[in-house]
Amino acid sequence: MQFHLSFPVDTLENAIQHSDKLLLMGSCFAEEIGGKLEANYFDTLINPHGILFNPLSITHALTTYLDGKVYAKNDLFLHDDLWHSWDHHSRFSGTDPEQVLGEINRHQQQAAAQLENADWLILTLGSAYAYHLKEGNRLVANNHKVAGANFYKRLCSAEEIITSLDNVMHRLFFRNRKVNILFTVSPVRYIRDGVVENNLSKAVLLQAVHHLVNKFARLYYFPAYELVIDDLRDYRFYKEDMVHPNEQAIDYVWGKVVEHCIHPQSQLLLKQLTELNKAAAHRPFNPDSVRHQQFVASQLEKVRKLMQEHPELQLHKLVQQLQSQQL
Known part of the structure; x- marks a missing residue:
């Protein structure tokens, strides 16, 4: 059964990108x-x-x-x-x-x-x-x-x-x-x-x-x-x-x-950024553990790689958020 009216939404020909x-x-x-x-x-x-x-x-x-x-x-x-x-x-x-x-x-x-x-x-x-x-x-x-x-x-x-x-x-x-x-x-x-x-x-x-x-x-x-x-x-x-x-x-x-x-390319970026934001917001039971420190380092590496691939992205706050969790 259908409980709501859905309708088609036009897709933008010249879609919005992160570089815009x-x-x-x-x-x-x-x-x-x-x-x-x-x-x-x-x-x-x-x-x-x-x-x-x-x-x-x-x-x-x-x-x-x-x-x-x-x-x-x-x-x-x-x-x-x-x-x-x-x-x-x-x-x-x-x-x-x-x-x-x-x-x-x-x-x-x-x-x-x-x-x-x-x-x-x-x-x-x-x-x-x-x-x-x-x-x-x-x-x-x-x-x-x-x-x-x-x-x-x-x-x-x-x-x-x-x-x-x-x-x-x-x-x-x-x-x-x-x-x-x-x-x-x-x-x-x-x-x-x-x-x-x-x-x-x-x-x-x-x-x-x-x-x-x-x-x-x-x-x-x-x-x-x-x-x-x-x-x-x-x-x-x-x-x-x-x-x-x-x-x-x-x-x-x-x-x-x-x-x-x-834009589809920016949609892919959104998924990566969502995961990185979740990682930066994560607060473990023991932030000083070796496991968590390795996790933070791996996330920082992902952010830096993304910044190299997409220099238009302003991810400095995300970097600082992750760095604040490092010992």
């Missing part, structure tokens, strides 16, 4: 998948603006990287004794404006450099709802717990999202002629907007993304949303809040990413 540079932006689901890529030693930069939910904020952030924007104190505002940026997630907020600006601009430089040389830009769109400050009609990426009366909320149209992404992609393709763009729509359910409203928002995002993917070469869609909503389709694959996919769901989607988006 990746920039991931978007909702918290982008951080989940980005974390998996990072843990498997891909050259990955994740959300340099912090979590961004709506596509207009994502395109604004991309524009600041292409423009080489440097944020100044007048780009910040003070609320509840913390300095914030309307363009950034609250992870950048702090009591010292100079430190806040230093961290923001450090990430700006990293993002601009990564985007300039990126092989893949992976965008996870979370919601088609955008929030604007009433004063000045300014788009905000995060409300930073400022009173809701200061904002108005609106549902972006598919046409508006298409135009915004279209404009920034033309600029990007002019600057970086090798970059590919992989779109996903987040399976996180933003029920604070309302269940009906969340479904409407996702429908707008899907319409916009598929229009762009059908229009441009080097644009692709990975069905993370459909894998959770239609394939798994069960609340046991959500956390207690019934909003965010749980570890089982994330691992299931990650498995599909590996199968359909990662």
Whole structure:
């Protein structure tokens, strides 16, 4: 008997490899998948603006990287004794404006450099709802717990999202002629907007993304949303809040990413790296035993050999982790 609906997932023609540079932006689901890529030693930069939910904020952030924007104190505002940026997630907020600006601009430089040389830009769109400050009609990426009366909320149209992404992609393709763009729509359910409203928002995002993917070469869609909503389709694959996919769901989607988006050669590397990570994390009953010391030495030899064969792999932390177990 079949207890869930499975469907074919398109495999990327030009699959992701360990030698590629990746920039991931978007909702918290982008951080989940980005974390998996990072843990498997891909050259990955994740959300340099912090979590961004709506596509207009994502395109604004991309524009600041292409423009080489440097944020100044007048780009910040003070609320509840913390300095914030309307363009950034609250992870950048702090009591010292100079430190806040230093961290923001450090990430700006990293993002601009990564985007300039990126092989893949992976965008996870979370919601088609955008929030604007009433004063000045300014788009905000995060409300930073400022009173809701200061904002108005609106549902972006598919046409508006298409135009915004279209404009920034033309600029990007002019600057970086090798970059590919992989779109996903987040399976996180933003029920604070309302269940009906969340479904409407996702429908707008899907319409916009598929229009762009059908229009441009080097644009692709990975069905993370459909894998959770239609394939798994069960609340046991959500956390207690019934909003965010749980570890089982994330691992299931990650498995599909590996199968359909990662180059076969890198898939083989993933298996080797998984075994080495397990070996480095292993804690024996007697770490000083001759047997364990021989085991650690053999694993170090495997890591060094892998680094020689694949110089793009940054395995120095893995080496240090193993070396820390040697006498």
